[in-house]
Structure formats: structure tokens, C-alpha cells
Amino acid sequence: MSILRIRAIAKKELIQIWRDPLSLAMAFMMPVMLLFLFGYAITLDVNDLKTVVYDLDKSSLSRELVREFTESGYFTVVDYIHDNMDINRYLDSGRARVAISIPEKFSEDIRTGRNPTLQVIVDGSDSNTATIALGYISAITDAYSRRMKAGNAAPLIEPRIRVWYNPELKSRNFIIPGLIAVIMAVIAALLSSLTISREWERGTMEQLISTPVKTPELITGKLLPYFFIGFIDVAMSVLLAVFLFDVPLRGSVFLLMALSGIFLFGGLSLGILISIVAKSQLVSSQISMIVTFLPAFLLSGFMYSISNMPKPLQVMTHLIPARYFVAIIKGIFMKGSGLKLLAVETLLLSLFGILVFMIANMKFKKRIV
Amino acid sequence: MMRGTIAVEVRGLTKMFGDFIAVDGIDLTIKKGEIFGFLGPNGAGKSTTIKMLCGLLLPAGGKGLVGGYDIMKESEEIKNNIGYMSQKFSLYEDLTVGENINFFSGIYSVGRNKKKERKEWVIEMAGLKDRENAQTKNLPGGFKQRLALGCAILHEPPIIFLDEPTSGVDPISRRNFWNLIYEMSKAGTTVFVTTHYMDEADYCNRLALIYRGKIIAEGTPNELKQKYMVKYVLEIEVERVVEAMEVLNGKGIETAIFGNLLHAVVDTLGPSIELVRNILEEAKIPVYRIERVLPSLEDVFVTLIEVA
Numbered sequence: 275m276s277i278l279r280i281r282a283i284a285k286k287e288l289i290q291i292w293r294d295p296l297s298l299a300m301a302f303m304m305p306v307m308l309l310f311l312f313g314y315a316i317t318l319d320v321n322d323l324k325t326v327v328y329d330l331d332k333s334s335l336s337r338e339l340v341r342e343f344t345e346s347g348y349f350t351v352v353d354y355i356h357d358n359m360d361i362n363r364y365l366d367s368g369r370a371r372v373a374i375s376i377p378e379k380f381s382e383d384i385r386t387g388r389n390p391t392l393q394v395i396v397d398g399s400d401s402n403t404a405t406i407a408l409g410y411i412s413a414i415t416d417a418y419s420r421r422m423k424a425g426n427a428a429p430l431i432e433p434r435i436r437v438w439y440n441p442e443l444k445s446r447n448f449i450i451p452g453l454i455a456v457i458m459a460v461i462a463a464l465l466s467s468l469t470i471s472r473e474w475e476r477g478t479m480e481q482l483i484s485t486p487v488k489t490p491e492l493i494t495g496k497l498l499p500y501f502f503i504g505f506i507d508v509a510m511s512v513l514l515a516v517f518l519f520d521v522p523l524r525g526s527v528f529l530l531m532a533l534s535g536i537f538l539f540g541g542l543s544l545g546i547l548i549s550i551v552a553k554s555q556l557v558s559s560q561i562s563m564i565v566t567f568l569p570a571f572l573l574s575g576f577m578y579s580i581s582n583m584p585k586p587l588q589v590m591t592h593l594i595p596a597r598y599f600v601a602i603i604k605g606i607f608m609k610g611s612g613l614k615l616l617a618v619e620t621l622l623l624s625l626f627g628i629l630v631f632m633i634a635n636m637k638f639k640k641r642i643v
Numbered sequence: 644m645m646r647g648t649i650a651v652e653v654r655g656l657t658k659m660f661g662d663f664i665a666v667d668g669i670d671l672t673i674k675k676g677e678i679f680g681f682l683g684p685n686g687a688g689k690s691t692t693i694k695m696l697c698g699l700l701l702p703a704g705g706k707g708l709v710g711g712y713d714i715m716k717e718s719e720e721i722k723n724n725i726g727y728m729s730q731k732f733s734l735y736e737d738l739t740v741g742e743n744i745n746f747f748s749g750i751y752s753v754g755r756n757k758k759k760e761r762k763e764w765v766i767e768m769a770g771l772k773d774r775e776n777a778q779t780k781n782l783p784g785g786f787k788q789r790l791a792l793g794c795a796i797l798h799e800p801p802i803i804f805l806d807e808p809t810s811g812v813d814p815i816s817r818r819n820f821w822n823l824i825y826e827m828s829k830a831g832t833t834v835f836v837t838t839h840y841m842d843e844a845d846y847c848n849r850l851a852l853i854y855r856g857k858i859i860a861e862g863t864p865n866e867l868k869q870k871y872m873v874k875y876v877l878e879i880e881v882e883r884v885v886e887a888m889e890v891l892n893g894k895g896i897e898t899a900i901f902g903n904l905l906h907a908v909v910d911t912l913g914p915s916i917e918l919v920r921n922i923l924e925e926a927k928i929p930v931y932r933i934e935r936v937l938p939s940l941e942d943v944f945v946t947l948i949e950v951a
Contacts (some may be wrong), residue, residue, distance in 0.1 A: 282749025286738065293737045481733035481795070484697050485750045486723040640719070642699050 279487050283495025287469065291499060301465060305507040308457045309514055318445035320406040325349045325372040326364045333381035342418050343374065348410045361395060371397040372407060384422055439608045450521045451607035452576030452600045454511040459570040459596040460563065462504055462541025463548065467562040469496045470549035483640040490635055497542050504538040524610030530603065533620055537599040540627030547634040570596035595626045650675045650802050650833035651696060653707025653714065658691050658700060665691040667856035668705065673835060678828045680847030681837040688856040689837040690730060693806050697727045710802050726795035726803040730810065734791050736780035740771050743779055743794055751798035765793030768823060785816025792823065805836040809843065821846050841941035852944060860947055864940060871943050875912055879905040880932040881923060890926045891919065
């Protein structure tokens with residue numbers, strides 16, 4: 275390996291990126307844009323559920339119950355209705371997601387010690403939101419009934435629940451770190467996927483392969499500039515996550531960057547490999563999108579828990595490098611995990627990188643086919 | 644390294660693309676320091692041959708040495724000892740003149756002490772003294788061509804391969820380019836050059852003509868002219884050139900305009916001169932001069948290809 279040749283290639287590549295507005299935009303704007311787009315769009319939190327109230331009791335107790343709902347912050351009363359049929363109208367049109375129907379003898383039942391019934395209707399067409407709404411509803415009604423029964427019997431079990439790692443249960447805190455992993459998986463492969471195919475398309479490769487340059491020198495030289503760009507991208511994303519999205523970073527920034535480097539090496543090598551096999555810029559960028567984005571988005575555990583997937587899919591996720599990087603980045607961000615806890619993921623990522631780099635070297639031929 | 648006086652020697656070099664035989668068992672011997680011209684019409688197998696010699700294409704058959712290295716097994720060693728300039732302009736258009744030179748200087752591992760000197764040499768030779776910082780895409784064709792040549796020989800290789808180096812370049816630039824080739828040959832470099840400009844063939848020390856994948860003639864330009872030209876060429880100076888050509892062609896004498904003269908191809912010398920003179924006088928066209936001239940290489944190759 276000649277340092278001189280690697281340096282010549284890296285320098286040339288850097289100048290080319292610098293002079294090409296499209297490459298520059300892809301290298302620096304795309305990760306930020308994706309982070310903004312997905313960071314704001316993807317949220318699993320449920321706030322301000324539009325609610326209509328059908329209060330037949332019209333007592334201070336019924337009003338207090340409604341206040342419990344609104345003060346929780348999760349429900350917003352959009353209307354008080356006086357006709358049962360209006361519930362249908364509101365839910366059908368989507369103007370409300372939840373309807374609370376309080377029966378006539380609600381306060382009387384409470385006072386006389388009978389168990390009143392409360393009818394709550396939830397729009398299940400968005401089952402995720404509905405499930406979360408149901409949780410809030412039972413929590414609010416439980417608290418309310420406990421308070422009404424005060425002085426009577428204490429409940430059998432009173433759970434003292436503490437949520438670790440994400441006490442406020444903000445979905446953003448786990449989505450954003452995972453999102454950085456997904457974005458970097460896509461960007462890394464996409465950036466490098468054009469470098470070899472571009473030279474074939476422009477005819478410069480014919481000149482290059484007539485020189486004594488060796489394949490590992492060529493590939494390393496092409497990887498280096500993208501490696502540094504990738505590093506800058508990770509750093510920018512982490513800064514945005516911490517300062518814009520307020521995601522707490524509990525672990526070591528140094529460890530995060532170091533392990534990102536390992537992941538980038540694999541991702542960039544994958545892009546180069548695709549570029550070598552495809553030989554056209556269009557085909558290689560499309561292949562890179564397909565082999566990185568979908569698996570990283572769906573099967574990395576970034577949003578959809580791997581343990582909830584069917585067994586065959588779970589097995590498949592082990593082949594996706596983003597899976598390990600998602601685990602690493604979430605671990606460092608949310609749990610402050612150290613290298614010891616992330617050893618397996620780190621090892622597998624390194625292995626993936628080395629393997630892909632070697633295959634790329636084997637696949638590249640210094641000949642015209 | 645190279646032994647003896649032979650730079651390139653191949654036997655039975657063959658390449659097929661599917662059923663199509665692009666190069667059909669050709670033999671070549673090129674001496675050190677020679678300018679070897681490889682001629683032929685488009686699609687005859689020129690580029691395919693040059694790519695095999697440079698180690699860019701694996702031959703389907705044959706054996707041989709380039710710079711002393713086996714073309715079948717030692718293509719990487721060959722690449723250390725050659726300079727190759729492809730038919731298509733293959734420098735980086737988005738890099739400046741200086742950046743392109745620096746890049747190839749790095750790729751060819753030109754020594755630190757020689758780097759600056761070689762760079763200056765290329766800039767000087769390409770006539771780009773004040774344009775070191777110009778992006779390559781903005782250069783005129785002739786300058787691009789010379790810069791590409793300069794980048795391909797930064798490491799001073801003993802053999803250089805040029806694939807149609809002057810195609811699409813204006814006549815003055817072509818002339819300059821050939822002066823460069825002469826200089827390098829004088830300095831001991833072996834030059835293998837393909838072209839389809841027949842006038843350029845006269846600049847070469849030796850020539851081979853390839854047609855449909857086979858070599859149909861080989862020798863020095865003069866040998867080829869004398870050996871293969873069976874007919875005679877008459878140069879005719881007349882008053883009304885176009886009209887004279889039409890009259891002669893009408894009588895079955897193959898005639899073409901060369902500047903303000905006519906060239907007629909005939910089978911015999913004495914009787915034909917008389918015949919031509921009579922035809923023209925009958926048409927009342929004044930004739931000043933008729934004499935036999937040595938055919939150009941273009942005349943030779945047209946004849947050869949007709950025979951093949």
C-alpha cells in the first residue's frame with residue numbers, strides 16, 4: 275500500500291466533492307433535512323386528543339371528572355353535546371377521537387356507594403393512538419374513583435411505578451437516536467455508491483486502471499473523504515438531537531463517535547461494493563437506497579421493537595448492520611452504556627465492515643470487461 | 644526489465660466479443676525507440692489490440708511480452724512500465740490543470756525531488772503556462788490532448804501507447820502533437836500509436852495495417868508504398884480542374900482533386916500519359932504538365948483494403 279497514492283486519490287475525491295454542488299448538498303444537507311423531517315413527523319406521543327362530552331348528570335361531580343380529563347393534558351374538549359346521535363357525527367367525521375358519556379345517575383351512584391358506569395368511546399381507526407388513549411382513560415378514572423372512595427378501603431395493591439431511561443416516556447428520546455442510525459446507514463451507502471460508477475461513466479476509470487495503482491489503495495483513497503464527511507454528519511446529527519430535540523445524551527460522546535466510525539466504515543464499504551457491481555450511477559444509487567433504507571427503517575429496531583416481530587423476521591434482523599448501530603446509539607444516548615455492554619454489537623459491526631471491504635476489493639477488477 | 648532491443652513482441656494475439664472476432668491472431672514486433680503506427684478503419688481492432696497490450700483487456704489467446712512482462716500473467720507489472728492515453732479524453736474535467744498533474748504524479752509515485760520538475764515540464768509541453776489553475780473542461784481540444792499525454796507520461800515510462808491521440812484536434816495542434824512524439828522517440832521512448840489519419844502514417848518509423856482483426860500489411864512507409872502499390876499515380880496540372888476531373892472520370896480513368904492538381908490512377912505509364920493528354924485536348928482543356936508521382940499512403944491503403 276502506497277500512502278502517496280492513497281493521498282492522491284483522497285485529495286482528488288475531496289476536490290471533486292467540493293466542486294460539485296449536488297454532492298455537497300447530499301453530504302451535508304441531506305442528513306440534517308432527514309433528521310428534521312422524521313424528527314418532527316414521527317412521534318408516538320398522544321397529546322390533545324379531541325374529545326366531546328355528553329353529560330347527562332350535569333352535577334359538580336361529573337364536571338370534576340371532565341376536569342380531570344382536560345387537566346391531564348392529553349384530552350381537549352371540543353364540544354359539549356346534548357344529543358346521543360352527535361357522538362356518531364363527531365367520531366364519523368373525525369372531528370373528535372374520544373367521546374365521554376356520563377349517565378344520568380352518575381353523582382347519585384357515587385354518593386350512595388354504588389358503582390357508576392361511565393361510557394367512553396374511542397376512535398379505533400388509528401389503533402396506536404387508541405391504545406395509548408385507553409391507557410390514559412383508565413389511569414384517570416382509576417385515580418378519580420380512588421379519590422371518591424377515600425376513607426373507605428385502600429386498594430389491595432398500590433404499584434409504585436418508575437420508568438427507567440426515559441422517565442417522561444417521550445417517544446422522541448428513543449426515536450431521534452435511532453433515527454440518526456437509520457439516516458447514517460442510508461447516507462453512508464449513498465455517498466460512496468457513486469464514486470466508482472461515476473468514473474466508469476465518465477471514462478476516467480480506463481485511465482486509472484492503466485496506472486500501477488492497487489485496488490486497496492483506490493478503495494481506501496475513495497473511502498477516506500467520505501469517512502470524514504460521515505463523521506461530520508454524525509456530529510451534526512448528535513448536536514441537533516441534544517440541542518434542538520432536547521434528547522438527553524447520557525453516555526460518552528467519544529465512545530459514540532468512535533463506534534459511529536466503525537459503522538461508517540461498513541456503510542461506506544457497502545456503497546463502494548454496490549458501485550463496483552452496478553457500474554452506473556443511477557443503478558448504484560437505487561440499489562443503495564433499497565438495501566439500506568428499508569431494512570434500517572423497518573428491521574433495525576429503531577421504531578418497531580424486534581422482540582415483537584415474527585421469528586423469521588427476527589432472525590433476518592441479525593443481518594442488518596443498522597440493527598447493531600441502533601442498539602449502540604440508543605444504549606449510549608438513553609442508558610449511558612459503556613463499551614462493555616456494547617461489545618457484541620461493536621464486534622459484529624467491525625466484522626461486517628471488514629467483510630464488505632474485503633469483498634469490494636475482490637470484486638474490483640483492474641480490467642475492462 | 645526490458646532486455647535486448649525489442650519493446651513489444653506478441654504472437655497470435657486474439658480477442659473475441661461473443662461470436663465476433665475483434666482481433667484475429669495478430670503478431671507484432673516493435674523495437675525500442677521506434678514510433679510504431681497502427682492503422683486501420685474504425686472497428687478494425689485497433690483499440691482492442693492496444694488495450695490488450697496495456698493489460699486492460701485479457702486476451703482470449705496468444706502470448707507475448709510488453710516491456711519484458713507477460714501480457715497474460717503480469718499485467719500489473721506492465722502497467723508500471725507504460726503510459727496509456729485512451730481514445731476518449733480521460734482526465735478529470737472538474738479538476739484544474741495543476742490538480743490533474745498532481746493527481747497522476749501521486750498515482751505514478753513520482754519522486755518528491757522530481758515532482759516539481761515533471762509538473763513544469765508537462766505544463767510547458769502542453770503550452771499551458773498561464774493556465775495551471777484553469778479547470779480542464781474549459782480547455783480547447785488540442786491543449787486537453789497534450790495535457791492528457793503529459794499526465795500519462797509523468798513517470799517517464801519506456802513505452803507509451805496512444806489510442807487515436809489526434810482525433811478531433813485541429814491540424815496545427817496535430818502537427819505540434821507529432822513533434823512531441825518525435826522528441827520522445829529521440830529520447831529513447833517507444834511509441835505505439837493508432838490513427839485513422841493516413842497523412843499521419845508518414846510520420847511513423849514503421850506501420851502495420853489492421854483490417855477486420857487481421858494485419859494485412861507491415862513495413863516502413865516507403866516499403867509499403869513501393870511493395871503494395873501496383874498501379875501508378877499521375878499528377879496532372881490543368882486549367883479547369885473540376886471540368887477536367889469530370890471528363891477523365893467519364894472516360895473511366897479514376898481521378899481525384901489534390902489541391903489545385905489532379906491525381907489519376909492508371910495501370911500503365913507511357914500509353915496512359917498519352918491517353919490522358921488526348922482526352923483533355925479533345926475537351927479543349929489546356930494541359931500544362933503530366934508526371935508520375937509516388938502514391939500517398941492513402942492510395943496504398945485504399946488499394947490494399949480493396950484486395951482484402
